[in-house]
Amino acid sequence: MSAKNGDHKRRYERLRADLRTIADLIRPNTRVLDVGCGDGALLDYLIHAKDVDGRGIEISQAGVNACVEHGLSVIQGDADVDLKDYPSDAFDYVVLSQTLQATSDPKGVLSGMVRIGRHGIVSFPNFGWWKVRLHLLFCGTMPTTEALHYEWYDTPNIHLCTIYDFVKLCEKLGIAIEESYALREGGQARGFRATSPLANLLSEQGIFLLAHR
Amino acid sequence: MSAPNGHDYRSVAGGSLPGHRVILGTDRPLKLDGGGELGPFTLAYQTYGTLNAERSNAILACHALTGDQFVAEPHPVTGKPGWWELMVGPGKPLDTNRYFIICVNVLGGCMGTIGPKETDPKTGEPYGLSFPVITIADMVRAQKLLIDYLGIDRLFCVTGGSMGGMQALQWAASYPERVFTAVPIATAARHSAQNIAFHEVGRQAIMTDPDWYGGDYLRHGTRPQRGLAVARMAAHITYLSEAALHRKFGRSLREGSFSFGFDADFEVESYLRHQGSTFVDRFDANSYLYITRAMDYFDLAREYGGQLPKAFENTKVRFCVISFTSDWLFPTSESRAIVHALNAVAANVSFVEIKSDKGHDAFLLEEPELHATLTGFLNGAAEHRGLR
Numbered sequence: 210m211s212a213k214n215g216d217h218k219r220r221y222e223r224l225r226a227d228l229r230t231i232a233d234l235i236r237p238n239t240r241v242l243d244v245g246c247g248d249g250a251l252l253d254y255l256i257h258a259k260d261v262d263g264r265g266i267e268i269s270q271a272g273v274n275a276c277v278e279h280g281l282s283v284i285q286g287d288a289d290v291d292l293k294d295y296p297s298d299a300f301d302y303v304v305l306s307q308t309l310q311a312t313s314d315p316k317g318v319l320s321g322m323v324r325i326g327r328h329g330i331v332s333f334p335n336f337g338w339w340k341v342r343l344h345l346l347f348c349g350t351m352p353t354t355e356a357l358h359y360e361w362y363d364t365p366n367i368h369l370c371t372i373y374d375f376v377k378l379c380e381k382l383g384i385a386i387e388e389s390y391a392l393r394e395g396g397q398a399r400g401f402r403a404t405s406p407l408a409n410l411l412s413e414q415g416i417f418l419l420a421h422r
Numbered sequence: 423m424s425a426p427n428g429h430d431y432r433s434v435a436g437g438s439l440p441g442h443r444v445i446l447g448t449d450r451p452l453k454l455d456g457g458g459e460l461g462p463f464t465l466a467y468q469t470y471g472t473l474n475a476e477r478s479n480a481i482l483a484c485h486a487l488t489g490d491q492f493v494a495e496p497h498p499v500t501g502k503p504g505w506w507e508l509m510v511g512p513g514k515p516l517d518t519n520r521y522f523i524i525c526v527n528v529l530g531g532c533m534g535t536i537g538p539k540e541t542d543p544k545t546g547e548p549y550g551l552s553f554p555v556i557t558i559a560d561m562v563r564a565q566k567l568l569i570d571y572l573g574i575d576r577l578f579c580v581t582g583g584s585m586g587g588m589q590a591l592q593w594a595a596s597y598p599e600r601v602f603t604a605v606p607i608a609t610a611a612r613h614s615a616q617n618i619a620f621h622e623v624g625r626q627a628i629m630t631d632p633d634w635y636g637g638d639y640l641r642h643g644t645r646p647q648r649g650l651a652v653a654r655m656a657a658h659i660t661y662l663s664e665a666a667l668h669r670k671f672g673r674s675l676r677e678g679s680f681s682f683g684f685d686a687d688f689e690v691e692s693y694l695r696h697q698g699s700t701f702v703d704r705f706d707a708n709s710y711l712y713i714t715r716a717m718d719y720f721d722l723a724r725e726y727g728g729q730l731p732k733a734f735e736n737t738k739v740r741f742c743v744i745s746f747t748s749d750w751l752f753p754t755s756e757s758r759a760i761v762h763a764l765n766a767v768a769a770n771v772s773f774v775e776i777k778s779d780k781g782h783d784a785f786l787l788e789e790p791e792l793h794a795t796l797t798g799f800l801n802g803a804a805e806h807r808g809l810r
Contacts, residue, residue, distance in 0.1 A: 264770065
């Protein structure tokens with residue numbers, strides 16, 4: 210048993226910092242859809258440590274093949290296109306980590322997430338972070354940070370937003386924010402909510418637990 | 423192999439071919455989609471590996487149009503390697519050290535299972551065209567009787583490529599509680615108009631051969647070999663891709679120069695002629711008609727009011743759908759349609775498209791990514807099934 214726990218701990222430690230916060234939000238024995246699951250690290254952890262029924266959608270075929278070769282249930286697909294196929298309330302959680310800003314229809318994707326899942330979990334880089342603001346102010350070039358490492362001409366991030374923008378959109382779409390976390394540089398959660406007044410300035414990323422109102 | 427009491431079966435001697443045979447449908451005949459009945463009837467099958475004590479490690483490998491039960495051993499007629507030797511064996515994706523692999527010659531086949539070349543007990547003559555037209559669902563119903571006979575409650579996996587994939591889908595739809603995983607490869611939930619058209623060309627080649635005798639050729643002591651060879655040649659082109667043909671043959675000439683005649687000048691012609699002529703040694707022309715017809719009729723959604731997702735409603739089966747980029751006979755779009763239907767019922771599905779220039783035949787060939795995918799998927803599923 211302890212060997213198994215050690216195994217889970219190692220899997221947890223290998224997760225990207227924001228994914229650890231997301232993993233902590235997910236209750237055991239639930240149904241999870243990870244949209245943009247990449248190499249499947251989050252799914253792999255959740256399936257083994259929390260006994261979730263986990264599925265993934267990944268846009269890169271190489272990523273999909275690697276996931277399936279590791280025994281994960283993953284299909285090649287696209288958040289913009291494939292969420293509409295699923296029935297309502299098919300999952301307990303639909304996760305979208307670091308992907309919202311790369312979708313062509315963030316509104317449709319967010320609405321789809323809270324339709325097919327009882328909860329949506331979204332993480333994204335905050336364009337309102339002070340370092341981003343200062344970069345534009347002093348350098349005069351498009352900001353690049355650890356979370357936003359692309360140049361303006363090759364970035365897949367076509368719909369960047371600030372935490373404040375995101376909160377306003379959720380209000381407009383009638384999506385409830387049940388919990389939120391502000392992440393510092395490096396991905397560790399700060400002690401305050403992403404919806405608190407200074408979060409938009411002080412957090413590099415935001416993580417939101419959403420539900421249909 | 424002992425079977426639970428109460429099943430209607432009778433074991434028979436193996437005949438001239440190796441492998442197992444069983445007579446099924448002795449008490450109750452098999453009801454066919456076409457309205458007729460079949461029974462008692464013989465199924466010829468082959469097994470590899472060992473069935474575990476819980477009978478939980480059985481994998482049904484379903485063969486394609488011209489395949490048969492000899493998956494992983496030299497073919498008893500041609501002496502060539504089994505059609506899926508790359509996939510089935512110790513340490514291979516369908517690992518015979520771990521799984522019990524079953525492969526059944528399909529209904530209508532010509533390698534020991536009942537089909538048009540077998541003798542009709544009512545007349546003492548070969549069935550010929552009096553054999554009932556069968557469907558993919560009929561093939562699966564017959565296989566299910568065998569799985570009952572073997573005392574297997576639930577197959578760990580049903581898999582196959584092309585027509586084998588159709589059977590895997592039909593199994594998952596018809597008997598979801600008897601299947602733990604389904605791996606349909608290079609296949610479709612319905613046969614396309616283009617594929618029906620290719621099949622019709624093949625059938626016409628057979629039926630216009632004067633040696634076909636309205637399907638009665640065995641009584642005339644002959645076989646429509648030219649027609650069947652042409653059917654095979656045409657079909658074989660559809661199994662490859664332009665890139666594969668180009669890589670293999672290009673415009674190479676056999677003698678280095680044109681003959682200015684109609685012999686096989688080009689390597690590719692010679693190859694196709696060889697494919698045609700060797701095929702007729704091992705395959706029955708009427709079987710070819712019946713099995714291509716079964717594929718043409720296949721449209722899984724048809725049983726469910728045209729709604730493919732309904733075929734999989736509430737399914738617990740874990741699916742792994744696989745396609746190949748250069749397969750134009752069963753293109754990736756067909757696999758995607760299956761995946762969409764499975765998503766619509768929130769089924770557990772993986773979908774992998776594998777880059778290959780080998781065309782439809784890629785599922786039979788050395789494709790490391792296919793093998794890695796299948797190994798990984800089965801390992802993950804075995805963990806869930808509690809298989810060692």
